[in-house]
Amino acid sequence: MSMELLTSLRQEINKVIIGQDYMVDRILIGLFTGGHILLEGVPGLAKSLTASTIAGVSGVGFKRIQFTPDLLPADILGTEIFNQKTGEFIIKKGPVFANLILADEINRAPAKVQSALLEAMQEQQITIGDTTYKLEKPFLVLATQNPLEQQGTYQLPEAQQDRFMMKLKVEYPNRQEERRILEQFGLGEEREVSFQQVLSREKITEIRKVVSRIHVDEKIKNYVLDIVLKTRENRQYIECGASPRATINLVKAAQGRAFLEERDYVTPDDIKAVVYDVLRHRIVLSYEAEADDMTPEKIIANLLELIRVP
Structure with a gap:
């Protein structure tokens, strides 16, 4: 594209x-x-x-x-x-x-x-x-x-x-x-807003193939694994950590962001940009977390601080 x-x-x-x-x-x-x-x-x-x-x-x-x-x-x-x-x-x-x-x-x-x-x-x-x-x-x-x-x-x-x-x-x-x-x-009469079709089903299928081939370095893969596995270690605030589907989706979402940024490789910033969106609904908080007014976003931010960026 x-x-x-x-x-x-x-x-x-x-x-x-x-x-x-x-x-x-x-x-x-x-x-x-x-x-x-x-x-x-x-x-x-x-x-x-x-x-x-x-x-x-x-x-x-x-x-x-x-x-x-x-x-x-x-x-x-x-x-x-x-x-x-x-x-x-x-x-x-x-x-x-x-x-x-x-x-x-x-x-x-x-x-x-x-x-x-x-x-x-x-x-x-x-x-x-x-x-x-x-x-x-x-x-x-x-x-x-x-x-x-x-x-x-x-x-x-x-x-x-x-x-x-x-x-x-x-x-x-x-x-x-x-x-x-x-x-x-x-204000005034409601104006009709028109737009033109830019893509097609065939073009989207082509783009998906391109996105799936965007390069993910070994260091980036390990960075993703470090993040997801950390969600399973924090037993104080997390009752249930992220699933393996989170690992897959974190990489796929980062590839999609790299594509929108017109790059053919994934950077740590791509991971950071999508990590909240990918993980926030996959972390089940404990009663202690709710009592301490912790949110999934706060927990993800704390995890990112603990993990070395490649």
Whole structure:
């Protein structure tokens, strides 16, 4: 992917999304590495708009699933329907059969519905009845959730959270960005914002192959291992450390960031840039940590200080 194509991709996204560069970059990392993304933030921060915009600019099939307490797994995956004329069952495929899935407010549905996405996210396939269907590539799940202290939300199971490459903490825009949002969308008649398609499914597949070949030095691999293994040693504050999936995703996310920075090799700064997003949802805190007002971010920062940078 040339620098011009990457620049035009950002320009088209910025026609619709003002600010939120951190969120946009991390979603692009997910798109270019095949890693699913969990977005956490209060309503109104353009999480859903960013997902639909990136899907449009990328030229991939997009479906939005609104998670609610009464949602059923079949509403996501699809179901078998009996055809009285033929006397046979036919398959009605659900919205998960798309390239980019927006699982909106995923923590407003109970665990059995959330877990309906597990097979799709890990195996990239869906089983309906006795038949298994492969999902079309590229396949990516972007899930949004409100902070858990909000009313009517459910905790995501650890197995579900571990399927996400990164969990992003989406913050409010700054004053200048919010002024631009006001000028563009809040004054007078609402203006139609159009963008052009820059990528395609075939191009994304090519980019994923390029990203997977970005060089990771032995010292970087050992640095990643040092970080992940440290999460399993701190028994004071960490009840359960990061899984081997965290090790894999930390390297993949760093490769994606190196690609966005137009490098063909990973640096320690790439690891540091994505380590919070990759690990924050994979560290289960102990009661002592909560009593001492420790957060996953504080613990990760402390671990990084203990580990020598290559």
